[in-house]
Amino acid sequence: MKVLFGGLTQAHETLISAAVKPLGYEALPLPTPDNEALRIGKEFCNKGQCNPTYYTVGNLLKFLFKKREEGLEVEREFVFVTAGSCGPCRFGMYEAEYRRALKEAGFPDFKVVTFEQARALTDEQEGPLRFDRRFFLSVIKAVFLGDLINDLYYKVKPYELKEGATDLWKERALGLLAEALERGSSVLKALRRVKRELSAVRVNYFTPKPKVKITGEFFAQTTEGDGNYRLAAWLIEEGAEPVVEPVATWIDYLVFVRQLSVKERAFKDRLKAVKELLALKAFGLYLRSLYELYRRALGGKPDPLKSQKKLARYAEPYYDPRIAGGEGHMEVGKHVYAVKHKLAHLVVSVKPFGCMPSTQSDGVQAKVVEDLKGSLFVSVETTGDAEANAKSRVLMKLYEAKELAREEYERAKRELNLTDRRIEEASKRLARADLSLPRRYAATAANALLLV
């Protein structure tokens, strides 16, 4: 029986499939959800759902319809695995929606298996499929590697000299890593090879482009398809450098909020709380160290994981980190972080129509913008249609962000006393994509000047 899953990016899904293979799972990622999936989702789900429900449920149905047409007995051939939760937002109710829609669509016996995402990190879960620690650690490894490949891809792609070179590198990189995960050979060795391969991609980092941080609701910020109007790819076409959020931040957040919850209730049984906190801290440390190890193997070029404590501290005056649901305080925290740490010129927060927590955290962003003088922030709601409207809102802000990036580049030139001629000469010497740039300015081009 093949295990279907989805909802992340192509990089994550390729690597997860490879990582769980040695454990005996034949995992098959669903295609990236598109507007046809949205239409099918709307047809078979309850009305009034948020659109990640429609996209993800519709995507599964679309796949099953296709396989049924091909003559497969889908209820015997496949099982669908997805994360679940116990609230507070309706993400936890997706499971019921999957089952309902599958029944409506003529697949009453199709199996949907869920694992509780918050418990996934520490507890084993039994069910039709066994989710043990080995399984979750394999998936986490694959997710981290996918994050790092995506990070590099978006850092390099906007500056590539030969169109498509970065895409070819990404394909090769995923192949190398998938092979290592499948065979159980050294991932670090594979990462070093990935880095070497990247050095072959030629770039011009001296073109000032605005960095655009994509935040928002988890599905909307992560998907690479119609669910966010292919935002990251479109930003590159529009002359920007997108900064995507690693899924690792979400995993780290789950550990962090569990710690918060234990601390809040520690007065009931202090000894038990101390033990649990130590275990969570150790686990958190392991996760962060693993991410850092892989990052270093890639020459330290990808961004390090953000500190959850910092995100919470930045968000707290606006949005209490104890308010759960969706990305919780993180959308606000990431906005402040991006400005304070010069991570981006523009922050785009993407939320699907009907997302409850994300809409509310947007409600405080107007004050964040007011307090962080000079922050460029735009929030867009994705409905599946109204693409032109959403993109034109981003474009208006992108124009200002481009100005900021250009100004920053010119300022860096002055501060470093560099002439155009020197920069041009250096650009030939510094054209390797794997170059690790210092992080003094927000713009990649301005930071590249520090190497001249």
Next chain:
Amino acid sequence: MSSFIGFDAVDALTYETKRGEETRCSFCSNYCVRTFIDLSVKGSKKRFIVAPCEKGTVETKEELRALLRKKSRLKDEFPNLVREANELLFSSYRPEVVLQGGLSALLNRKKRRTLREAVVGVPRVLNAYSLAPFFRTYFEALGVKKVVFSSYTSEELYRKGAKRGSIDPCYPSKVALAHVHELIYEKRVSVVFFPCVRTLPKEVENAEGHWACPTVTATPEVVKAAFTKERDEFAERGVKYLNPVLDFEDEELLSRQLFKAVGPLFGVTRKEHELALKQALGALKTYKEKLRRRGAELLEKLKREKRVGVVLLARPYHNDPGLNHGIPDEINDRGYAVLPVDALPRDEALLNELFKEELKSGRIKSPLEITDVWPKCYSENSSLKVWAARFVSKVPYLSAVELSSFRCGHDAPIYGLIEELLASTGRPFFTFHELDENRPAGSIKLRVETLDYFLKRYEEEVLR
């Protein structure tokens, strides 16, 4: 027996229609023009009056008085418990003031003076419709000068105070800005108490959780941001804005969270806080018991008189007439008792009898459990809606009207389930979904007329 007059009489029937100054109604300031249709058949005459409201269906003051008397009697017999719930929710439970003297009082005399002089404003929105007795009693027990609530939602209130909004969540959340505006600019409170209620008191049993809706929980943060965005309007008016995160599912944790927010600010000792908290929890219990007693009495009466009552499957804040757009009143005006979810009795013997089948088969361990039909029951108010729908499905003299606000993320996943539960037993079920700030009075009236028609037939065909 049919009241058809026969084909011969129909052939002989004549009628005359009048519409003009002579048919104008003078029973209210609207002075509507009505249509009189005078039928005449074989010497007997009958007048039909087509009027926009019930008052217009009569001609003389005596007839009007009789009509109103009849309506009032009907309302007394079959009341709208949504109105009664609101009265119970927002009245004072007259707690004993717990502030004590001693060294602590002396050391904190300035803070305690602020407390004694405090006018605490609680926005009459969202979770206030389930927790107001708690909030009011707690502060009254601490000896504040006064606890006031904002008015019920109205178009005027919304227009005056909602201009600061920068997002578009559901109307029940959006309108909170206007309520806080009224509290600080018109009711001139010194403290706004608008907690981020994260979890609700446990009612549904063996549930995955008892979460409040995340939109509701975060609304106080959005309100705070809106009032402090360009300038700090709270500071300008000398208002303290208190929005602690509170968990009502865990009373020990709730006590700590509330004390942390209130204790140091007003120089309240832990003991005083605990005494106030105890009374506040007691008031909440009293409110529920009183309302449920009324619910139980009403159910008995409905059963005895073979009448059908209407259970309002809605979130507690739909008790707000500005959010429910007067739908419960419209239904009640037509002689039907209306019960909110909170008014459904929780008497053990009654529930055990109603749910005996499920209990016997082991599908549920408690009559307040819904895991067999809705395993993902972590949102308390959604769970209560599902439970209430199931309650209705077990009681032949009950029907259900579901209210839901536009963009309600927690209602959407249970629409289908509620329909299934009620349809399976043939209970009359009506929906008013996607309610927002617009009050479609005409369409509400039409739909209530339809509802009236169906309920009458249900009473005639099923209950009698």
